[in-house]
Amino acid sequence: MIATAGNNGEKDRSDCLVTLELVQSGGIQIEVMSKVNALYGEDIRLLCKSILDFFSIEHAVLEISDKGALPFVIAARVEAAIKQLKQTDEQYLLEMLPENLYHTVADQPRTTRLYLPGNTPSLMINAGIHKPEGVILDLEDAVAFHKKGEARLLVRNALRNLSFMGVERMVRINQMPAGLEDLDYVIPHHVNLVLVPKCESAAQIHSVNERIALIQNKTGTPGPVWLMPIIESARGVLKSLEIAEAAENVIAMAIGLEDYTADMGVNRTNEGVESLFARVQVVHACKAAGIQAIDSVFSDVGDMIALKANVQASKALGFEGMGCIHPRQVSVIRENFAPTEVEIDAAKKIVDAFKIASEKGLGVVSLGTKMIDAPVVKRAMRTIDLAVALGRLEKNWSDKELE
Amino acid sequence: MKGKDVTVVNAIGRSVPTLVNGKSEIPYKGIGKHRPNGRKFGPIISSCADFPADGNKLVPTLKQALINAGLKDGMTISTHHHFRNGDLIAIQIFNIAAEMGVKNLIWFPSASFDCHAPLIKHLEDGTIHHIEGSMNGQLGRFTTAGKMKGVGVLRSHGGRYQAVQDGEVEIDIAVIAAPSADSFGNANGVDGPAACGLLGFALADSQYANKVIVVTDNLVPFPCVPWHIQGNYVDHVVQVDQVGIPEKIVSGTTAITKSPDRLFLAELTSKFCDQAGIIRDGFSFQAGAGGTALSIGIYFAEMLKAKGMKARFARGGSNKFLVEMLEDGLVEYILDGQTFDLEGVKSMRNNPNHVNTSPFTSYNYHGKGNFAQLLDVVILGATEVDVNFNANVVTHSDGALLHGIGGWQNCLFAKCTILPIPLFRDRIPVVREEVTTVCGPGELIDVIVTERGIAINPLRTDLLDKVKDSDLPIRTIHELKEEAERICGTPQKQVFDDEIVAVVKWVDGTILDSIRKLRN
Numbered sequence: 001m002i003a004t005a006g007n008n009g010e011k012d013r014s015d016c017l018v019t020l021e022l023v024q025s026g027g028i029q030i031e032v033m034s035k036v037n038a039l040y041g042e043d044i045r046l047l048c049k050s051i052l053d054f055f056s057i058e059h060a061v062l063e064i065s066d067k068g069a070l071p072f073v074i075a076a077r078v079e080a081a082i083k084q085l086k087q088t089d090e091q092y093l094l095e096m097l098p099e100n101l102y103h104t105v106a107d108q109p110r111t112t113r114l115y116l117p118g119n120t121p122s123l124m125i126n127a128g129i130h131k132p133e134g135v136i137l138d139l140e141d142a143v144a145f146h147k148k149g150e151a152r153l154l155v156r157n158a159l160r161n162l163s164f165m166g167v168e169r170m171v172r173i174n175q176m177p178a179g180l181e182d183l184d185y186v187i188p189h190h191v192n193l194v195l196v197p198k199c200e201s202a203a204q205i206h207s208v209n210e211r212i213a214l215i216q217n218k219t220g221t222p223g224p225v226w227l228m229p230i231i232e233s234a235r236g237v238l239k240s241l242e243i244a245e246a247a248e249n250v251i252a253m254a255i256g257l258e259d260y261t262a263d264m265g266v267n268r269t270n271e272g273v274e275s276l277f278a279r280v281q282v283v284h285a286c287k288a289a290g291i292q293a294i295d296s297v298f299s300d301v302g303d304m305i306a307l308k309a310n311v312q313a314s315k316a317l318g319f320e321g322m323g324c325i326h327p328r329q330v331s332v333i334r335e336n337f338a339p340t341e342v343e344i345d346a347a348k349k350i351v352d353a354f355k356i357a358s359e360k361g362l363g364v365v366s367l368g369t370k371m372i373d374a375p376v377v378k379r380a381m382r383t384i385d386l387a388v389a390l391g392r393l394e395k396n397w398s399d400k401e402l403e
Numbered sequence: 404m405k406g407k408d409v410t411v412v413n414a415i416g417r418s419v420p421t422l423v424n425g426k427s428e429i430p431y432k433g434i435g436k437h438r439p440n441g442r443k444f445g446p447i448i449s450s451c452a453d454f455p456a457d458g459n460k461l462v463p464t465l466k467q468a469l470i471n472a473g474l475k476d477g478m479t480i481s482t483h484h485h486f487r488n489g490d491l492i493a494i495q496i497f498n499i500a501a502e503m504g505v506k507n508l509i510w511f512p513s514a515s516f517d518c519h520a521p522l523i524k525h526l527e528d529g530t531i532h533h534i535e536g537s538m539n540g541q542l543g544r545f546t547t548a549g550k551m552k553g554v555g556v557l558r559s560h561g562g563r564y565q566a567v568q569d570g571e572v573e574i575d576i577a578v579i580a581a582p583s584a585d586s587f588g589n590a591n592g593v594d595g596p597a598a599c600g601l602l603g604f605a606l607a608d609s610q611y612a613n614k615v616i617v618v619t620d621n622l623v624p625f626p627c628v629p630w631h632i633q634g635n636y637v638d639h640v641v642q643v644d645q646v647g648i649p650e651k652i653v654s655g656t657t658a659i660t661k662s663p664d665r666l667f668l669a670e671l672t673s674k675f676c677d678q679a680g681i682i683r684d685g686f687s688f689q690a691g692a693g694g695t696a697l698s699i700g701i702y703f704a705e706m707l708k709a710k711g712m713k714a715r716f717a718r719g720g721s722n723k724f725l726v727e728m729l730e731d732g733l734v735e736y737i738l739d740g741q742t743f744d745l746e747g748v749k750s751m752r753n754n755p756n757h758v759n760t761s762p763f764t765s766y767n768y769h770g771k772g773n774f775a776q777l778l779d780v781v782i783l784g785a786t787e788v789d790v791n792f793n794a795n796v797v798t799h800s801d802g803a804l805l806h807g808i809g810g811w812q813n814c815l816f817a818k819c820t821i822l823p824i825p826l827f828r829d830r831i832p833v834v835r836e837e838v839t840t841v842c843g844p845g846e847l848i849d850v851i852v853t854e855r856g857i858a859i860n861p862l863r864t865d866l867l868d869k870v871k872d873s874d875l876p877i878r879t880i881h882e883l884k885e886e887a888e889r890i891c892g893t894p895q896k897q898v899f900d901d902e903i904v905a906v907v908k909w910v911d912g913t914i915l916d917s918i919r920k921l922r923n
Contacts, residue, residue, distance in 0.1 A: 013829055014829045014830070035829070035831075036801075036829070036830045036831055037801075038800070038801035038802065038895075038897060039800055039801065039830075039831065039832075039894035039895060039897075040830060040891070040892055040894065040895065041895070042895055043892050043895070067829065068828070068829020068830040068831065069829075069830065070830055070890065070891065071892060122829075126664045126667075126854060129664070129667055129854045129855065130663065130667065163890075326663065327663035327664075327667070328663055328666070
């Protein structure tokens with residue numbers, strides 16, 4: 001039996017194809033064909049050897065055809081090949097980078113989240129430089145069915161060994177129940193948030209949380225893991241409040257319109273009339289539950305003008321973020337969700353008035369001749385917080401203005 | 404000489420030969436340290452009595468012209484890269500030479516391209532002894548495999564002019580492929596079916612070569628105006644069916660990048676230029692031909708428009724984006740060294756502010772100044788940079804020679820030299836402890852922009868000062884190198900053969916570095 005894992009197609013970069021045959025005798029034979037052979041040939045051989053040793057393989061023929069894969073990729077590919085031939089629960093874990101050990105908080109902005117196909121290393125490596133609020137390592141739709149197994153190992157290794165430069169690290173698992181198994185490969189490796197696709201009930205959220213608790217106990221890896229269910233069906237839309245309120249760690253909910261429109265048997269349009277009910281319903285469920293409402297991705301990566309219109313419409317409905325499927329979408333989405341100059345100026349005046357009233361011990365906030373209600377103050381504060389978080393306003397804006 | 408070179412360590416710490424192809428050479432001494440004495444090379448005196456009284460210098464074939472020019476063993480034959488990858492003439496010259504049994508020629512191109520790979524057979528059959536100019540792609544691999552008879556010599560565009568002017572290289576026969584010419588030998592690059600823009604790279608050859616042949620597929624009655632090449636220098640004119648393939652002057656490197664990572668680099672570089680105060684009314688710039696550099700030009704245009712400013716001049720390689728800036732009034736002059744696309748050619752033909760230049764005006768170091776040094780900022784590429792800011796453009800980290808120098812070395816004299824480069828390419832670290840080949844001394848390289856931080860040369864305290872309060876990700880070059888190695892691993896030490904297969908000349912003709920044969 002010969003196993004293969006990885007990719008070395010003409011367009012593949014930063015990846016490798018590993019071919020492994022377990023044999024009866026002859027020891028370990030490793031053949032490396034690599035564009036970086038002159039620089040890292042020996043390094044690659046040593047890594048392969050140590051993984052084979054780890055899995056107690058004594059006789060094997062391993063060929064690696066490499067297009068500049070980083071060590072975390074090579075390790076995932078070799079392990080994936082081994083696991084096709086050998087039943088084992090052992091995992092070859094690379095060093096956990098200290099800079100990946102950060103937690104995120106429930107209500108931080110999630111305006112832009114960049115989708116990264118879970119089996120395509122070249123798109124992961126520089127994802128952090130584009131500074132989205134989060135990256136989504138996608139095990140679901142972006143990975144071909146027969147590549148699911150190796151993608152899990154690659155995503156696991158990326159969570160441990162690849163720096164995403166401080167952005168929130170998210171994983172989209174597969175649809176229930178297969179998605180539960182994906183959790184074994186991500187929860188112990190400091191994932192910040194899990195996206196639960198095609199969510200249709202609170203029970204699904206509960207089963208995800210049970211599995212997470214089980215893994216955390218077993219591996220001793222506590223820490224908040226936030227959930228973001230994705231609503232992608234008529235049933236999901238109708239159950240959205242139940243899902244949004246299913247657990248404390250559900251801190252945002254997204255809508256996925258490709259699957260939703262397919263489920264409804266309607267065409268998806270740029271104007272989005274066909275999904276208006278679903279979007280409004282999801283936003284309402286989120287607001288009722290006090291969590292973030294996240295809109296579907298916009299799939300034409302070449303059309304920034306249509307994307308801008310789409311974001312503005314989304315913001316008007318009450319959404320607070322959108323998935324990105326290309327790094328160039330990040331800035332357009334952020335800019336158009338961010339509070340405008342006019343919104344920021346109005347909010348600053350309200351917050352200042354509120355501060356003055358509090359300092360003077362006044363119960364009533366007024367701006368000029370207008371009375372300001374508490375919810376207006378609250379909204380203004382949210383606008384200010386978001387403006388600061390998205391870099392539109394300096395953190396110490398109010399001190400600066402007093403100077 | 405190959406295989407038993409006598410070497411010395413030059414001023415930048417590299418071991419270089421004292422003898423190359425039998426001629427003694429001067430090791431690099433430092434920037435501006437080598438000051439040659441004496442006079443320039445003197446071409447042979449010609450007399451009108453030896454040329455047709457009616458000025459008609461047409462000969463029926465290229466072969467006849469080469470025979471008339473006295474083609475024989477050991478000569479230096481020059482050609483030019485105005486058609487970039489669409490050149491049809493260089494191959495024909497050496498096919499004719501091989502057919503005539505001529506041996507040991509030195510090919511002296513202004514640059515080589517993939518289309519020249521067929522010359523490998525003439526390097527193998529002894530027609531060509533070695534190449535002085537550039538050895539790209541397959542020619543480079545052939546060279547680093549140690550298969551070329553002589554030692555390759557790499558020069559910049561300015562260095563080529565300097566070498567010819569100073570008599571370091573004596574051209575026996577220059578063959579100038581021209582899109583348009585008359586029978587007297589006047590020629591230009593802007594007219595005719597193969598219009599390529601200008602013919603600046605052939606200027607030195609026309610002035611100094613012993614024999615000059617103009618080859619064209621668009622013969623016009625005298626006078627051919629404008630005369631980029633003056634017929635008074637020309638011995639023979641040949642008419643052929645096709646002189647070059649104009650579509651191929653647009654090579655892959657002249658398209659705008661769609662890569663989000665490169666666009667990110669371009670955006671960060673233009674942000675740096677803005678915050679460092681480089682972009683101001685009346686400034687000047689040059690961006691190279693690579694995808695990232697082209698995008699930077701576009702960001703510059705956006706900034707200028709937003710600020711209501713304009714640049715006084717931009718140096719080409721021109722392309723449609725630079726032409727648009729000229730037409731939109733964002734730049735007043737294009738001083739062009741070569742045209743990368745047909746929009747550039749058209750603009751050069753029609754717009755008096757789109758001016759053709761040559762390696763003499765732009766780049767020559769042995770002149771009384773040049774244009775490149777006047778630039779406020781130049782954006783260049785590199786295959787590697789090291790912790791001393793030395794940079795490499797000709798070899799890859801595995802030691803393979805794959806690119807020429809072009810105008811890169813000459814541009815380093817601009818007031819600010821910026822190299823936007825990825826910190827690593829796939830698994831190849833770009834910021835390294837030591838470059839494989841030094842093509843540019845670090846003291847002339849001011850800023851390295853990578854996606855993971857910007858390093859400013861410590862010599863440029865003025866730049867460091869200007870951006871110290873900005874939100875730019877300023878790091879040290881050592882930090883960048885360490886980060887590259889943390890991600891890719893520490894590269895193993897390269898082992899090369901002792902044999903020197905090529906040398907890199909500095910702009911003053913001294914030897915900056917040597918390229919050695921690859922093992923295996």
